[in-house]
Amino acid sequence: MAEGEFERSVSQTMKAQLALRELILSGALRQGERLSELAVVERLGVSRTPVRMALVRLEEEGLLEAIPSGGFAVKAFSESDIDDAIEIRGALEGLAARFAAERGVARGRLAELKDCLAEIDALKGLSDGSEESFSDYVRLNARFHALLHALADSPALMRQIERACALPFASPSGFVQAQARLPQSRFILVLAQDQHRCLVEAIENREGERADALAREHARLARRNLRLAFRDPSALDLVAGAALIKRPGRH
Template sequence: MTRERVAEDEGRGMQVVRAQQGLRELILAGDLPPGKRVSEPAMVDRLGVSRTPVRLALERLAQEGLVAPGATGGFVVRAFTAADLADAIEVRGTLEGLAARLAAERRPTASDLAPLRDCVAALDGVVGRPALSEADFDAYVQLNAFFHEELTRLSGSTVVARAIEQAAAQPFASPSAFVQLHATEPVGRDTLVIAQDQHRLLLEAIGRGEGARAAALAAEHARVAQRRLRAALDDGDRLAGLPAGSLLRLAAARA
């Protein structure tokens, strides 16, 4: 393959990623509402990429579940119910339970676990404060994302990692989707304290090689997100501040 062909393929790949990110943002922001057919020519103009990357990006978003094939061709934006969102969180929790079990059964060394231990220590420093600022919640989101990435990495399975990535891409299924819902309020800190205790217990179970316990803890950990989802569905005034809040409002209406 010539150098020019390689550069051309890399450029097309970057366009697909750009189109995928742009389309996802438009959907989650409500600019492309549920049931709306996505016009490829319109997206070419809006996203500044050619038509083939738009089509490939839509195919990837269909795999994520954000769009679905239309009855007359093309793709339409999917509508989500509260049950859909709850199921997506449950799937992620189940897959992370598998990752935790595999990680424990690998019997990772102290060196393997060092990044996770450092992350848990940093999270302790955040949630241990008497009152949390918005900056503290932002720090928690970043550290929490790293914790879940490390958990997946320790599984040693690329298959499980891909499945978790796809599950977490569903609306509101990511580990930190609802962290900012009650930011700076006591209930928000209380929820993070519970989640952090589960982080610590998960780390201990993996370090001891307790696969079944690690899997159960990871599944239980996802139930914290389920409680946040229910709180979000019951708290319509706060939804506007959440990414994809418009989708959540529509899901609450369908519940």
């Protein structure tokens, strides 16, 4: 399939889902705002049926909530909602790491993980704050976590993890972009990479409990980044879905 054909070949439902998700995460739709189907139809140029489909899926995804009297509204998240979502991801990634450690994994797959670590180590520009290094880091970090999730070799767990990561600020990549703007959180990158290394080591040594604990603690780095980002609004705006966060200070 050629690149240019993508927009035409993909289903209208998928198009609506992607476009709506983008509108929600970018903050184009305000939190709590009710989504009129007709308005979305006009905005996206697809008919009501695929729009409805997309709305249902985005509700399951957690970005929308059903209004009792019918229809959907953009969800809003408090700081403790985010904390919990991160903790949930930690618990699930912890379980994945534990599965990998206790059940064992093929040598080749562990090598992939180690390659990923080495590539991150090779990113020398990170501490200089260059933009391209950071986007590389974002990509590699996402890949590391994807490999880790797959390592558990459990479709059910994979499903639940994907669900947990659907909330952008709960995903492993959620706050990484913001870190580029926060000098204080550069240090966290070093911690994160060391945790990555320890995690792989724990899995290799089949230390399930240790792998679990490390994965949980690793997820909690996202909470620290969140705290730092709250102090620096320009960084917070780099977080995907920041518009969904309920902030007491703002009206």
